[in-house]
Amino acid sequence: MNIFEALRESHEQQRSLAQKLIATSGMSDERKQLFELLKNELYAHSVAEDRYLYIPLMFDDVGLGITRHALAEHHEMDELIEKLEETDMSNPSWLATAKQLSETVHHHLKEEEHTFFQQAGKILSDREKESLAQKYLKEYGKYKISET
Numbered sequence: 001m002n003i004f005e006a007l008r009e010s011h012e013q014q015r016s017l018a019q020k021l022i023a024t025s026g027m028s029d030e031r032k033q034l035f036e037l038l039k040n041e042l043y044a045h046s047v048a049e050d051r052y053l054y055i056p057l058m059f060d061d062v063g064l065g066i067t068r069h070a071l072a073e074h075h076e077m078d079e080l081i082e083k084l085e086e087t088d089m090s091n092p093s094w095l096a097t098a099k100q101l102s103e104t105v106h107h108h109l110k111e112e113e114h115t116f117f118q119q120a121g122k123i124l125s126d127r128e129k130e131s132l133a134q135k136y137l138k139e140y141g142k143y144k145i146s147e148t
């Protein structure tokens with residue numbers, strides 16, 4: 001498995017959780033659980049991805065620009081999560097912010113998979129891609145909570 005395949009597994013979970021979250025309403029247990037799962041998935045993914053994809057790419061001139069952009073989008077998602085944490089789930093603005101988060105997540109993942117991965121694939125060797133995948137998965141597993 002290479003780093004891009006490993007990242008795509010988490011991307012699918014992020015998409016699914018974001019879609020399910022915006023289909024909820026009010027201060028429900030389902031909404032609370034889905035928000036916690038999405039928040040954890042985004043956190044575990046970004047910590048491991050930052051360390052084992054973005055940082056190695058920063059050492060290459062071509063990788064620096066795309067990495068900065070991706071990190072800025074991670075920051076934007078973090079700010080939306082903070083806003084959601086500070087807003088009552090039964091408030092209509094909570095769902096509006098959750099939809100904004102879902103759109104941001106979907107945009108970021110699409111951009112990563114269709115642009116960033118191709119550029120990063122030209123920078124990293126096959127051996128690096130496999131090594132980074134193993135390190136990413138180990139780091140990701142440290143922060144990931146079980147969905148049961």
